Amino acid sequence: MTDPHRRPLPARRPWRKGGVLHADLCVIGAGSGGLSVAAGAAQMGAAVVLIEKHRMGGDCLNTGCVPSKALLAAAHAAEAVRRSARFGITAPPPEVEFGRVQAHVHGVIAAIAPHDSVERFEGLGVTVILAPGRFTGPAEVEAGGERIRARRFVIATGSSPALPPVPGLADVPFLTNEAVFDLTALPAHLVVLGAGPIGVEMAQAFRRLGASVSLIDIGTILPRDEPEAVAIIRSRLVAEGVSLHERATVAGVSRAAAGVAVSLGDGRVIEGTHLLVATGRRPRLEGLGLEAAGIAATARGITVDRALRTTNRRVYAIGDSAGGPQFTHIAAYHAGLVLRSALLGLPVRADYRALxxxxxxxxxxxxxxxxxxxxxxxxxxxxxxxxxxxxxxxxxxxxxxxxxxxxxxxxxxxxxxxxxxxxxxxxxxxxxxxxxxxxxxxxxxxxxxxxxxxxxxxxxxxxxxxxxxxxxxxxxxxxxxxxxxxxx
CATH class of the missing domain: 3.30.390.30 (FAD/NAD-linked reductase, C-terminal dimerisation domain)
Structure with a gap:
């Protein structure tokens, strides 16, 4: 437990020498994993530089875990009203004010944001640079006009939505998780491509909030999970009115009078007002200058060993950028491993048996x-x-x-x-x-x-x-x- 009367130890800060900013650790990416590394390292006594080109908190805070769970909570509340009769409670059908639902979502983001803010991290002694970062050599990064040299680097740039090669997709308006939480009006009919966790969660949430929803996947819903468990979720989705289309190939997407039309391989056409693409994610590695640093990568992500080191021994990669399981809690787990390895020199090994x-x-x-x-x-x-x-x-x-x-x-x-x-x-x-x-x-x-x-x-x-x-x-x-x- 922290002693409230104990003065915090003074932070060790990056130092400037010869026009170059020097640090013990440089973290690229201020999402969940990067923030965990930066905060932990600073509090352990390291001089830390944190680089972020977009928003502090990354996808988890702004477009992922936090807003999605806030939206799901609102949808759950609406469904609880609908099902109250089973307890002998008589209530009229819920009136969903979608603008207020979205205000709730963004209110939750705003409440959590100070924990991930520039001000908090600078208070911990971290030097924060809000600009794109790229390697200019094996031991140097450039960001916002600054040259940063560090003993160790951590790449924690996360992932972005992966778009499927569907004919016509580039010619129609569509949503991903990066835009769906900015909607100002409830879709009349939401068509969801992809029945993994994101697609299934959003399909149920928007249906409960009052939208018609069609959920389409080339395979079955939630393919990584146990069939007995998936059967229960499938049954609930159908019972709540989600139009489910499994093992359906998408031949193309086009504009329609309602908004968008999805043509299936069997000749059926599903028209909706909005299209949500939830077909997976890809590591966000563009512009990092990995080649200049001798860091190998594939389409799946940066190549790392079991200790999360890249082919450049000075550099670690964590979270979605490392090409492994794409979960926020994995990024936090990776952060703990990197802190032990990079700061204390301890041997570590990523173990996913209990993922x-x-x-x-x-x-x-x-x-x-x-x-x-x-x-x-x-x-x-x-x-x-x-x-x-x-x-x-x-x-x-x-x-x-x-x-x-x-x-x-x-x-x-x-x-x-x-x-x-x-x-x-x-x-x-x-x-x-x-x-x-x-x-x-x-x-x-x-x-x-x-x-x-x-x-x-x-x-x-x-x-x-x-x-x-x-x-x-x-x-x-x-x-x-x-x-x-x-x-x-």
């Missing part, structure tokens, strides 16, 4: 570790536990009993992966991540003393079912019969 992700639909879908299919492909002797949410008393009391927990086990009950579909599944999945990180067996979860009634009992009950055949089987019945005869 969690959450799709923030209602109900939420959370996953960590291996799916059943991945575990089987890896050659593990797999066993699976399935526990329906309908057996959870807390879920029943809240009228939210549609969901499940699926646990994937390896040899001797070792936890390999877990998926939960439930309200607040993202809050429940952490227990299973810890189990994977610590190489725990299922018995550790089964022995958990969980409060009643909570959604957390879902995990304990799923784990307990692993032992049900033994505890309630014929062998145990014989043992109990014997002990009862022998006990005084």
């Amino acid at each position: 969690p992700w959450v799709t923030y639909t209602d109900p939420e879908l959370a996953h960590v570790g291996l799916t059943e299919a991945e575990a089987r492909r890896a050659g593990y002797p797999v066993s699976v536990l399935l526990e329906p949410l309908s057996g959870n008393d807390r879920a029943r009391t809240e009228g939210e009993a549609e969901g499940l927990a699926k646990i994937v086990l390896g040899r001797r009950g070792r936890v390999l992966g877990a998926t939960i579909v439930a309200p607040h599944a993202g809050e429940l999945i952490g227990l299973w991540g810890l189990a994977i990180q610590r190489n725990l067996r299922i018995g550790a979860i089964a022995a958990l003393l969980a409060p009643y009634p909570t959604l957390g009992e879902l995990s304990k009950r799923a784990a307990g079912n692993h032992f049900a055949p033994l505890v309630f089987g014929p062998w145990m019945r014989r043992l109990v019969g014997l002990t009862q005869r022998l006990l005084p």
